[in-house]
Amino acid sequence: MSDFLILGTFDGVHRGHQMLLKAAATQAAAHGMKSHAVCFLYPPKFFFSGIKENCLLTTPCEKKKLLSGLGCDTVEIIEFSREISEIPAERFFYDFLIRDRKAAGIAAGADFFFGKNREGNTTLLETLCARNGMIFLKKDFLLYKGQKISSSFVRNLLITGRPEEASVCLGRKYEISGKVVHGAGIGRTLGFPTANLETEPAKLLPPGVYAASAEIDGRNYPSVASIGRRPTLKTLGNRLITEVHLLAFEGDLYGRTLSVSLCHRIRSEKIFSSKEELVRQIAEDKKAAALLAAAGSLK
Secondary structure, rough: OEEEEEEEEOOOHHHHHHHHHHHHHHHHHOOOOOEEEEEEOOHHHHHHHOOOOOOOOOHHHHHHHHHOOOOOEEEEOOOHHHHHHHHHHHHHHHHHHHOOOEEEEEEOOOOOOOOHOOOOOOHHHHHHHHHOOOOOEEOOOOOOOEOOOOOOHHHHHHHHHHHHHHHHHHHOOOEEEEEEEOOHHHHOOOOOOOOEEEEEEEEEOOEEEEEEEEOOOOOOEEEEEEEEEEOOOOOOOOOEEEEEEEEOOOOOOOOEEEEEEEEEEEEEOOOOOOHHHHHHHHHHHHHHHHHHHHOOOOO
């Protein structure tokens, strides 16, 4: 069976990606082909900049699960390299896509570029497909408030404290998952025990304090999630960490996997003059999250 290739980086698998992937899967099935998503682990711009930490909206496992859920028969995640970046556009098409991956059809977003110095675009891709008797599918952008929905746009929404708008563009809430590990243990002594998440280094962790929803064993709990470097307590080596206080949970979470969806940003991270001031603020954060939960805003 021939493959219908769907090309892109697909970081975040946002609504624009979803539109392309669903259309491509439908097209592939209509022509008796398997849909095969081919994507890079890191966006090429991160490869060239050397950025490898705190940058990806979706980890490889998250991306593969999301792509498969959109109807992709197979998913191939490739590590971008200097060698790939030097391949001329037409050679990329004939060697990388046709010879190596047996492409009989290709789908890509309107902003897809390929080949050395980004010399190939969807116009060239469509021409090459027509020349070789192949199906070609292109999807234009989706817009949000007049802006193109892109992975970079979603990252900026999260970093600037707008998780609600990021959720609209993603088609789901932004989620951070990880195994619960031992931290400094200070939260419990302050009266607010927290679960410290061990996250993948590449996962984007937008700093701030959030009203969130934490999922454990299929059940969701209203929560307060704090992402930052603990500037007041100065523990855990000033690392960027995610810690979560579940509002109505009793039990031991150590070693278990916790998934946290960011719903509303309550405030930015800041330095407090004393532990007492910090405790008062945490109580206010917890109250704010509880009010949002009661209003049904954390679902």
